[in-house]
Amino acid sequence: xxxxxxVRPLFESQIFSTGxxxxxxxxxxxxxxxxxxxxMLLGSSAHTQSPHNITFKFKSDYQYKVQVxxxxxxxxxxxxxxxxxxxxxxxxxxxxxLNCLGGEKICYGGWVTGNAKLYWGVGADGKRxxxxxxxxxxxxxxxxxxxx
Numbered sequence: 631x632x633x634x635x636x637v638r639p640l641f642e643s644q645i646f647s648t649g650x651x652x653x654x655x656x657x658x659x660x661x662x663x664x665x666x667x668x669x670m671l672l673g674s675s676a677h678t679q680s681p682h683n684i685t686f687k688f689k690s691d692y693q694y695k696v697q698v699x700x701x702x703x704x705x706x707x708x709x710x711x712x713x714x715x716x717x718x719x720x721x722x723x724x725x726x727x728l729n730c731l732g733g734e735k736i737c738y739g740g741w742v743t744g745n746a747k748l749y750w751g752v753g754a755d756g757k758r759x760x761x762x763x764x765x766x767x768x769x770x771x772x773x774x775x776x777x778x
Contacts (some may be wrong), residue, residue, distance in 0.1 A: 682732040685725050685771040688740075690718040691778035695743040700728055701756035703735040703764065708756065715754075717743070723774055730767035737764040740777050750777050 690696045697715035701708055709728050710716060716726050718740075730736060737760065740750040751763035765772050 680732050681729060682734075682767045682769050683727055683729050684736060684765060684767040684769075685727045686738060686765070687723055687725055687772055687774045688718055689721065689723045689774050689776050690740075691721055691776060692742065695719050696740055696750075696777055697743050697754075698726070698738055698740040698751075699754065699756065700726075701737050701739060701752060702730070703737060704731070705734070709736075718777070725771075728767070732768060734767040735764055736767055738775070739763075 686698075686700065688698065696718040698718065699708055699710070699715050707730075716724075718724055728736065737752045737756065738750075739752040739754055739756050739758070741754045742748040746754040749758060751760045752758045
């Protein structure tokens with residue numbers, strides 16, 4: 631990034647000889663440091679809002695079919711959305727990859743298909759309490775989450 635001086639004296643030698651030049655030089659240095667710090671702060675903030683992904687890995691050992699949804703705790707987003715859910719119809723490990731924002735906290739909710747009263751994580755509506763059901767999006771993968 632290039633900084634353009636805010637004030638460019640017409641006769642630099644005259645200003646430096648009066649002592650004002652030293653003050654301007656100090657002011658320019660301080661201003662450059664402040665602007666650089668501010669730019670770094672904005673850059674790191676924008677980075678956390680950049681596109682990332684997370685892959686949730688599930689294995690259902692439950693005797694019946696199970697469904698899952700994912701809920702952002704940082705914004706009003708649900709995956710897959712539109713009143714739909716991901717189906718876990720067997721006991722295989724299923725990978726579900728979500729596009730999300732870097733640093734975003736995402737929690738899963740699982741339930742027995744047709745019976746949302748039997749649930750895991752934050753449940754079908756995303757409003758239940760849970761332990762170890764939320765993960766941070768950072769181009770990463772969860773361990774295999776067993777539903778039984």
